[in-house]
Amino acid sequence: MRKNIGYIVAGFSFLYGIAGLLWTFTGKGYPFGTGDPYLDGAGDAAFDLNILGLTTHDGAAPYIAGLGFLGAIVAFLMARGAGRGATRGVLLALGWIYAAGLTVVVQDYRPLMMVAYTPIIAVGKAFFGWPEGVGWSQVVPWATVNLLLLMLAGAGFAITAIMYRRRTGNAINLVRFGRPAVITAMIVPLIYAATRWIWALGWGLGLDPEMYRRGQEEGLWLAGASLASMGIGGAILTLGLLRPWGERFPRWMLGLAGKRVPINLAVIPGVLVGVLTLSAGVMYIRMAISQGIGDKWMTNAPETLWPLWGLGLIVGAIAYRQRRLATEAAQEAEAVNEVKAAKQAHAATALTNATALTNPNANTAQPTPAAKAAG
Numbered sequence: 001m002r003k004n005i006g007y008i009v010a011g012f013s014f015l016y017g018i019a020g021l022l023w024t025f026t027g028k029g030y031p032f033g034t035g036d037p038y039l040d041g042a043g044d045a046a047f048d049l050n051i052l053g054l055t056t057h058d059g060a061a062p063y064i065a066g067l068g069f070l071g072a073i074v075a076f077l078m079a080r081g082a083g084r085g086a087t088r089g090v091l092l093a094l095g096w097i098y099a100a101g102l103t104v105v106v107q108d109y110r111p112l113m114m115v116a117y118t119p120i121i122a123v124g125k126a127f128f129g130w131p132e133g134v135g136w137s138q139v140v141p142w143a144t145v146n147l148l149l150l151m152l153a154g155a156g157f158a159i160t161a162i163m164y165r166r167r168t169g170n171a172i173n174l175v176r177f178g179r180p181a182v183i184t185a186m187i188v189p190l191i192y193a194a195t196r197w198i199w200a201l202g203w204g205l206g207l208d209p210e211m212y213r214r215g216q217e218e219g220l221w222l223a224g225a226s227l228a229s230m231g232i233g234g235a236i237l238t239l240g241l242l243r244p245w246g247e248r249f250p251r252w253m254l255g256l257a258g259k260r261v262p263i264n265l266a267v268i269p270g271v272l273v274g275v276l277t278l279s280a281g282v283m284y285i286r287m288a289i290s291q292g293i294g295d296k297w298m299t300n301a302p303e304t305l306w307p308l309w310g311l312g313l314i315v316g317a318i319a320y321r322q323r324r325l326a327t328e329a330a331q332e333a334e335a336v337n338e339v340k341a342a343k344q345a346h347a348a349t350a351l352t353n354a355t356a357l358t359n360p361n362a363n364t365a366q367p368t369p370a371a372k373a374a375g
Helices: 002-026 045-049 057-080 086-105 110-127 142-168 175-200 209-218 220-239 263-291 294-300 302-358 369-374
Strands: none
Touching: 002 057, 002 142, 045 263, 057 086, 057 142, 086 142, 086 263, 110 142, 110 220, 110 263, 142 263, 175 220, 175 302, 209 220, 220 263, 263 294, 263 302, 294 302
16 A cells, blocks of 8 residues: 555546646536635635635636646656656655645645544534534535545655655654654643633633623533543643553553554554644634734634644654664564574584584594503
């Protein structure tokens, strides 16, 4: 799967280019700007929410088609390991531009909200009939699904670029940045969680009283606290990137105690959550620059720290992977050397025993001439 990810990304990018052509001529299904129900009619604020929030299908879709086809070529060439010298540099640069553009630049907070709230709403609907009047089409609308698909494609471009660099050069070692990155990724969600639980527990700090009352009636602050609790749980799990129980399952986990934690079990969720929070945080920073924080400091200021959370998770997870792989490679090499040494010792012992059996007097001391004369 990992070896083919470049080809998968190339295929997705090509299909997205075709979608761009269809949007150019028909406009049907265009998921940005005027084609996004969430942003359509928001006026200039649409740009603050999403950088493509003011686009139209006839103005933007042709460029989307061209970028889709170019991305397919870039991903395909990197997957093939093509290019040396300046060509290699250009491919890497384009790969990372696509990765950053798709995972951060064109994104907003909706993919994070969808991923975070979907399990909460699923449980609420299944057991409590909550929230009332909210359908699945509102939880997972096409425009948000499209953003999530682009985010995954951007992550695919990043992985393809990393693998391409590894095949044609040296990988960047992030191990020394792992500890500060993980600590940062733990502090930020705890700050965010503290603000949301303050509201859930009855204090409308930093909020308009009427707005706070309506939020209480609608269960808004409880939902926010639920999301914040996921952040607290995530912060605890993030600590595992530094602790021994992040490499071996702890003793209280029946059936898994002492077993090796699969590396990707920690890395994939860490990178995914990191990308989601990074992209959402960039949107909040864009809004803060455009609109200012003003009296909404308690509402929006904690979210402007999310890029630090996301980057910390991404760097911490990659550093964890590099450290685990290096440690396990060293342990494997040591085990191989021990086996070789044991085999050599066994062979030497067998040779000695064989020599003794075939020539019993080989090690018997012969009398010297002086001893013979004395006798």
